[in-house]
Amino acid sequence: MDIWMTWCTRVSKCKHCSNDIVSGTPMVMGKLWRKHSTGVTPPSVMRFPLVFRWHPQCWVDQGILSLKDYAEVHRDRHRPRLLLTDEQRLVRKRLIGRWRTYRFRMRVAMESNDMDYLRKLVENMRQVALEIEQVGGMPKKWAEML
Numbered sequence: 001m002d003i004w005m006t007w008c009t010r011v012s013k014c015k016h017c018s019n020d021i022v023s024g025t026p027m028v029m030g031k032l033w034r035k036h037s038t039g040v041t042p043p044s045v046m047r048f049p050l051v052f053r054w055h056p057q058c059w060v061d062q063g064i065l066s067l068k069d070y071a072e073v074h075r076d077r078h079r080p081r082l083l084l085t086d087e088q089r090l091v092r093k094r095l096i097g098r099w100r101t102y103r104f105r106m107r108v109a110m111e112s113n114d115m116d117y118l119r120k121l122v123e124n125m126r127q128v129a130l131e132i133e134q135v136g137g138m139p140k141k142w143a144e145m146l
């Protein structure tokens, strides 16, 4: 949905509280494009906009309301976000990147049966696993590899 703020130029109804939005006051507008197929041959698709209007505060209120639903749904489905600083998050991301690189090289090394190189890679992966303990801990999947 496109959202923008503008001056209300004629009295309109607020989508949230159903009260009038007075002409000359700020309002939030939203436009949502919908597709509608016309049964004509060849079939064509008509696009038409749905337009919404809100009081500025009403738009914030309904946004926060729908955000609460969203948080409710996702709290149980996803594991909680790790409590890390941005800096720690970056370190963690880099460690995960290193792990993936080693895992990829491992697959290549397995094909060529290079045991020395494989041992070295496992060593490196153990090192990465140690370092990631400082920034949120090791992902569960990694344990199978070590």
Ligand SMILES: [Zn+2]
Pocket: 014, 015, 016, 017, 018, 019, 054, 055, 058
């Ligand atoms: Zn309103």
